[in-house]
Amino acid sequence: MKTVRMLSVSALCLSAALAMPLYAYAQSSDAMANMDSAPTPASKKAASKADRTLARAVRKALAKAQGFDVSNVFVKARSGAVTLSGTVESGDQISQAEQVARGVSGVTSVNNKLSLFHGGNG
Numbered sequence: 001m002k003t004v005r006m007l008s009v010s011a012l013c014l015s016a017a018l019a020m021p022l023y024a025y026a027q028s029s030d031a032m033a034n035m036d037s038a039p040t041p042a043s044k045k046a047a048s049k050a051d052r053t054l055a056r057a058v059r060k061a062l063a064k065a066q067g068f069d070v071s072n073v074f075v076k077a078r079s080g081a082v083t084l085s086g087t088v089e090s091g092d093q094i095s096q097a098e099q100v101a102r103g104v105s106g107v108t109s110v111n112n113k114l115s116l117f118h119g120g121n122g
Contacts, residue, residue: 080108087117
């Protein structure tokens with residue numbers, strides 16, 4: 001009985017020992033496959049240039065909006081997602097900036113972090 005139990009435990013350990021390297025191999029193969037799809041420096045540059053172009057387009061549209069002061073507004077874009085930050089003089093301009101940004105071609109979403117300028121030192 002003790003011999004049978006020892007053989008069962010040995011068989012279990014052997015099968016676990018054989019399965020581990022196969023699992024590790026499968027993981028490393030998946031990792032290599034993911035490395036092939038990693039962005040290249042050239043594609044990162046192109047994406048960065050596209051982001052800057054989109055941010056400039058949004059800022060230009062804000063500058064053309066009637067009654068909107070763009071001087072304290074910062075625009076950041078990443079893959080179509082635009083973030084507006086800085087200050088404006090009225091609450092209406094916060095929603096106006098978001099509407100103008102949404103109307104620019106290429107904008108997929110707008111994160112509006114604009115706040116009201118309260119003036120002065122404090």
